[in-house]
Amino acid sequence: MSGQRSWLAVAIVAGLHVDARRAAVEEILHTVPGSVALHHDLTSAVDGTVHRTVRACDGLLSSGDAPLVNDCACCALREDLVPELLRLASEGGCRLAVVELWDSVEPQAMAAVIAGAGAPLVLTGVVTAVDPALVLPYLSNGDDLTEVGLAAAPNDQRTVGDTFARQLEYPTLIALAEEGSCGEDVVCADDADHALLDQLTPGARKVPGASGELGAALFAGFDVTAAAARVHPACALLPQECDEHGVSTFVWRGERPFHPGRLFTALEDLTCAAARSRGRFWLADRPDTLLSWDAAGGALCVQPAGPWLAALPDAAWEMVPAERRLAASVAWHPEHGDRCQYLTFTSPGLDRDGLSALLDSCLLTDEEYAAGRDRWTQLSHAFDNLLDPVTP
Template sequence: MNPHDRVPVVLVSGIADAPMSTVTAALQWDLPTAVAVRHEIDPAREVLIRTVSDADGLIDRVEIDVAHACVSCAIREDVVPTLERLAATGSWEAIIAHLPVSAEATQVCRVLGYQPDAAPHLRIAAALVALEGSTLRTDLLGDDLLVERGLPVRDDDLRGVAETASAMVEYADLVIAHDLDDDGRDLLAAIARPDARVAGSASEVDARVLLPGVHRHDHSEDWVQAVRRGPLPTRTDGKAWVLDFSSERPFHPERLQQRIEALGRGHRRSRGCFWLPSRPTQVCRWDGAGGMVSIGPEHVWDEAGPLTRIVIVGVDDDREKLAEAFHSCLLTDAELAERGRYWEVASDGLEPWLGPVRGGIGIQEWS
């Protein structure tokens, strides 16, 4: 099927039902020939609830028992198959997909981006995030967990609100935050992709403009990758700041463990990549928000070689302390002279997060 003949889908994600429902209703009003499909998770009953409606009213509402009432299961088992089934009927001009609360559009887009045969009758036209402007700073930089907000997630879902909401904003083509003030708009501009649009209400957006397709999968993926080599936009004003720490040097494994709290704590958003002399071929991911930081293994470095780069967004006054923490983790001139950039070690203390050290395989690639 020609991509232009596929049914456009507008994805609506968020961390609270009220702003998401408001945006979904506004999209339905602007697109009377569209169908809306809403997915909700009831983790207590382990049930996924699907509601389908259009301008003529309710079409279908079913409850589906799922073995694990989680976001990933919902997307895999029903969200994508339902969107494809509705698109294949050819009955509607577009589909509005109200995702489960805390479900990221990234999960849907990657299924369709990497497995296009899974849904040959549809295309993602826009990834939209609906948030509440009055709580924006706490939602994007605070230390609440999803379970602490009483959101419909499993008790063992330990994701933070800030890491979830910030990741949504970073991937989005459009962010709508109701009652948005200047400080909130500034914070969103610091976190969001540079060409993403930010609006203070659904009334500011003409939904029909979204249907030709403002979402570009590769473009969105490039922005949210752990390894980013290109320059970031320059920010010259506003309360929110962006620190772009970058070096060709690796982190010292021991000092990283000692200083990770200093670099990652606080009400900020941080993400990027780093490398270690003890594992020179391994891309190490850094992902932090609201004082919580996770590090983990990615793939191997590409032909451009290893890079340490962490970008931090914040609104406090600790920028000098963060700079000191970052630079203190890097190998010093003396250490480079004594041991070099690549170490042959049996252990570096980071195995619980990064897996086993692999003996410096691939050192010759950057010697």
């Protein structure tokens, strides 16, 4: 048909805060003409299927079931999502397809699926819907998703806290739940709640609920490559120093490597010191490995994130994303290159001095540092079981 749109705008709405997410989707459907919402309900996975619905502002358009893939509800979502979006594109008449993700599904994985499909699908926006009053309770929740019925796969080992943190930190938009009159059974967000959310999401635009701004904001465009770089341990956009309304962000940096034994002993205290902490670090016995630090809800995930750039031959640098080369060049050390300690801690009631003293005590002493790299690699390999688990 002449003049028919040759592409379909697709936006993702994510969030563990179900009421806030649903309200955001309803606002979009009622303010963007020609918009539809596509949702895969993973709660039906126990019966062997994932239930799909497509609806507009005036009601349900279609529904169906997608079979599990490899006994994995999230895998079924991936397999069914793109064909359903392509069907909407081919039928025409749809201006915006809103993919409302189920509770614990993280937007980064789905954004990659949609962007990877190519034309006629164009990912134009990613938003996480949030109730500011629930940020701290969810971030501090160390329950496994399996324990609370929110696991997306049989082997899902995520917790509520770390899942919520990643949902917050990936998108460029945060949709705030509307704050109406607060009754006795409703907890309203205060200044501290908003300060915590702001410190956790640097650079993200906050869109107030029921403002009518969300629909238009989701057409601004979304760069999947830039978003991935923004959360990658090697070049992540981390929170900056801040202290507001009783909520603080402490940024700790160091040049020397950590003593593996002393850091391992301090892990529990460091993990529980803040509602959210993240960053990158290096160990004396693994001087060429960039390690990521990701903690929320009292649970810590430490993982190898590839080599430091300084450990790579010059010829390999061309294969490294420009965002990472730029991040490394900002604080390049004449001896260590991009190897560094860069950790951020965000929480109400943060003990900055205590954290700083504990972290400093985990670095190599003058004598240990002067002994040189060959001696460093002979120190206790306290992280081996954590970083190199033995497969049974």
